[in-house]
Amino acid sequence: MNKKLKYVLVLSLLGNLAIGYIGYKAYTYRTHINYWLERYDHAIAEFSGREEHRAANDALGVPSPDVKRLVFFGTQVISNWDVGKYFPDFETINRGVDSQRVAGYLLRFRPDAIDLSPTAVVIEISSYNFRPNVTTTEIRDYVVSMVELAVANNIVPILCTIIPPTSDFTVYEHPDYHVRDTVAAFSAWLAAYTGEHELPLADFRGAVTGADGYLRPELATTQVDLNGRGYDAIAEALRYALDRI
Secondary structure: OOHHHHHHHHHHHHHHHHHHHHHHHHHHHHHHHHHHHHHHHHHHHHHHOOOOOHHHHHHOOOOOOOOOEEEEEEOHHHHOOOHHHHOOOOEEEEEEOOOOOHHHHHHHHHHHOHHHOOOEEEEOOOHHHOOOOOOHHHHHHHHHHHHHHHHHOOOEEEEEOOOOOOOOOOOOOOOOOOHHHHHHHHHHHHHHHHHHOOOOEEOHHHHHEOOOOOEOHHHEOOOOOEOHHHHHHHHHHHHHHHOOO
16 A cells, blocks of 8 residues: 555544544534523523413403402412412412512513403512522512502502511521511511502511511411411401502
């Protein structure tokens, strides 16, 4: 075999190896892209919660003029609540999504509240939104945005003060941080904000806390969830707010 032919064979072999390597890297990159794309799609779907009630929303029609439709919007405090039992004078629509952060509320506020054309929407925010890495200013912005969207669509927004956890709750990453104190301060802001804008406020916090500012254990099933007596208490607080509508 002459020298020239040897060079051709070597170059051909190197070319084939390069093509194989490029193909392998392209396959690897595509696999990684698909993996992260699937994770992104899952995170967006879970974060927004828009799929949770899509079918039920599609099945709902516009309420007749003589029907008072009341949407309950929030997390598991709402989703676990038999609202129809407590408020038979309304057409109650439960739009709770378990463990959702308030940042995700805005992503589903239109399909799960505005588009349902209710008389009023009850907006509940859970205490696990309050952590050292989340500013209360950010949470205020979300609340104000939902209020303005509701008012612009002729829906009465009913805000609720924040239900604190029980006294044995700890943020393990930040043991010196007390959710109870931030919840109390934010609830005070809610009271001032609703007073300034003449909006109804349901004092859920006041209905279920003890003198220490924590959720009373006899009203709870877990550190953050209510039992039947707890729901009786916040229902009474909401009825008081509904009298203002």
